[in-house]
Amino acid sequence: MQKKTHAEYLQDVSYYDITILGKYEGALKPIKARCDKCGHIWHPIANNLVQGHGCKKCFAKTVKDRHSVGRANKGLTQKQESARVKS
Ligand SMILES: [Zn+2]
Numbered sequence: 001m002q003k004k005t006h007a008e009y010l011q012d013v014s015y016y017d018i019t020i021l022g023k024y025e026g027a028l029k030p031i032k033a034r035c036d037k038c039g040h041i042w043h044p045i046a047n048n049l050v051q052g053h054g055c056k057k058c059f060a061k062t063v064k065d066r067h068s069v070g071r072a073n074k075g076l077t078q079k080q081e082s083a084r085v086k087s
Pocket residue numbers: 035036037038039040055056057058059
């Protein structure tokens with residue numbers, strides 16, 4: 001496999017809302033990255049970002065309606081809101 005340069009890698013991920021904070025050291029090495037939407041910082045495998053595996057937090061938001069954990073969180077929020085209205 002041909003190794004990309006850091007600059008080439010930045011071009012590959014420029015389509016996504018991600019800022020690369022670390023240095024590209026190979027497709028299968030973790031790299032420090034920040035999500036521009038929510039500010040989440042994590043260390044994904046470099047190649048996963050190229051393939052569109054973006055921020056897990058933002059991804060979870062988009063699928064929360066199909067996910068049981070997402071439904072539980074939604075119920076909690078509604079409870080908190082009704083409590084706030086009463087007081
Ligand atoms: Zn995010």
